[in-house]
Amino acid sequence: MEFFRKTLDPVIALAAIAILDIFLFLQLGAWTVGGGETMMTGLIAEFFMGDEIRRIPFWQLVFEPDAGYWKIYISLGMLFGAVLGAVMSGEFFIRYPRRLSEWIMITIGGLLMGIGIRLAFVCNVSTFFGLTPELNMGGYLAISGIVAGAWVGSLLYKRLLGV
Amino acid sequence: MSIVGECTIAFVFGSVVGLLVQRSRFCNTAALRDAMLFKTYRNTKALLVAMMILTLGFTGFITIGEGNPMRFDVGLNQIVGLFLFGIGMVLAGACTVSTWVKAGEGNIGAVWALVFTFAGMFLFSLLWSFLYWPPAPSAMTSDPALQTLQLGFSNAATLQEKTGIPAIAFGLVQIMVLFAIYRAILRRERSDTTGATGAD
Numbered sequence: 084m085e086f087f088r089k090t091l092d093p094v095i096a097l098a099a100i101a102i103l104d105i106f107l108f109l110q111l112g113a114w115t116v117g118g119g120e121t122m123m124t125g126l127i128a129e130f131f132m133g134d135e136i137r138r139i140p141f142w143q144l145v146f147e148p149d150a151g152y153w154k155i156y157i158s159l160g161m162l163f164g165a166v167l168g169a170v171m172s173g174e175f176f177i178r179y180p181r182r183l184s185e186w187i188m189i190t191i192g193g194l195l196m197g198i199g200i201r202l203a204f205v206c207n208v209s210t211f212f213g214l215t216p217e218l219n220m221g222g223y224l225a226i227s228g229i230v231a232g233a234w235v236g237s238l239l240y241k242r243l244l245g246v
Numbered sequence: 247m248s249i250v251g252e253c254t255i256a257f258v259f260g261s262v263v264g265l266l267v268q269r270s271r272f273c274n275t276a277a278l279r280d281a282m283l284f285k286t287y288r289n290t291k292a293l294l295v296a297m298m299i300l301t302l303g304f305t306g307f308i309t310i311g312e313g314n315p316m317r318f319d320v321g322l323n324q325i326v327g328l329f330l331f332g333i334g335m336v337l338a339g340a341c342t343v344s345t346w347v348k349a350g351e352g353n354i355g356a357v358w359a360l361v362f363t364f365a366g367m368f369l370f371s372l373l374w375s376f377l378y379w380p381p382a383p384s385a386m387t388s389d390p391a392l393q394t395l396q397l398g399f400s401n402a403a404t405l406q407e408k409t410g411i412p413a414i415a416f417g418l419v420q421i422m423v424l425f426a427i428y429r430a431i432l433r434r435e436r437s438d439t440t441g442a443t444g445a446d
Binding site: 086087090091092093094095096097098099100101102103104105106107108109110111112113114115116117120121123124125127128139140141142144145146151153154155156157158159160161162163164165166167168169172174175176177178179180185186188189190191192193194195196197198199200201202203204205206207208209210211212213214215216217218219220221224225226227228229230231232233234235236237239240241 | 247249252253254255256257258259260261262263264265266267268269270271272274275278279282283288289291292293295296297299300301303304305307308312313314315316318320321322323324325326327328329330331332333334335336337338339341342343346347348349350351352353354355358359360361362363364365366367368369370371372374375378380382383384397399400401402405413416417420
């Protein structure tokens with residue numbers, strides 16, 4: 084099938100995603116990933132800690148673990164769609180970062196993403212595909228933050244990898 | 247709508263998004279990083295087009311009172327939070343979308359990034375449980391609360407309500423700004439191509 088042989092123009096792909104996002108906005112709310120990931124964190128923590136998690140106020144007052152939270156299924160769907168696309172196009176294969184420096188950068192990067200999402204209450208997806216198109220003031224603040232962060236991150240990346 | 251219905255719609259939406267992102271190699275991190283670091287705009291242009299379509303759709307439906315806009319107060323925590331996120335996504339080489347998509351392609355580095363994103367969220371949950379800041383959405387009042395660095399709630403619907411001007415009008419202004427950026431990128435790409443050809 085042609086779709087799985089050629090790389091799709093990202094402008095076409097993102098235009099299609101935007102139209103679907105409008106449909107999602109009408110049904111449930113705009114596309115977001117951070118909320119679902121937070122709920123997954125709560126569910127994983129609940130799995131390991133049991134009722135002890137109720138002693139942490141965040142998991143009572145902000146995100147009470149709930150497997151029926153619809154945003155979780157957006158992320159699981161993305162994983163499923165990506166596996167499907169990669170397998171069908173022959174692009175699925177296990178690969179690892181080769182250098183220790185890459186593992187360290189990914190570890191620090193992951194932690195900063197997690198902390199940043201929860202501090203801001205939004206992620207990059209809700210910033211660009213939700214808040215800003217809704218003309219929410221938070222979208223403009225979040226864009227200022229992410230652009231500044233990406234600039235600082237790029238300088239660090241350049242220095243660490245010598246790009 | 248039932249919970250099963252909500253989760254099914256979300257899963258179908260996510261599946262199509264995952265497939266399209268995997269096939270197009272779109273990456274939000276690259277949209278910002280490549281524009282800054284390498285002056286290439288393949289992903290930036292796609293992001294701008296999506297934002298133009300979304301602005302038209304969202305503000306159009308908000309004008310007639312339809313849709314489910316995100317509802318929570320905004321504050322300075324959003325600048326600081328997304329600043330940290332921006333550094334993190336460049337270091338990790340993936341954002342929230344591409345970590346899932348790359349994980350689905352068998353990239354163990356992306357799985358590692360996801361695990362530590364979850365760890366970062368859990369660490370923040372512990373910190374929040376001491377600080378209680380920023381306020382939980384349930385405690386937000388929509389009004390500015392400077393003691394907690396919250397600026398209140400404002401979006402296309404509140405603009406329409408306060409000014410009497412349809413939300414779509416504000417949306418069109420934003421679309422023009424986004425289009426101006428898009429056109430500037432195209433012009434830059436053309437001049438780069440012409441420059442390269444001239445050098446030959």
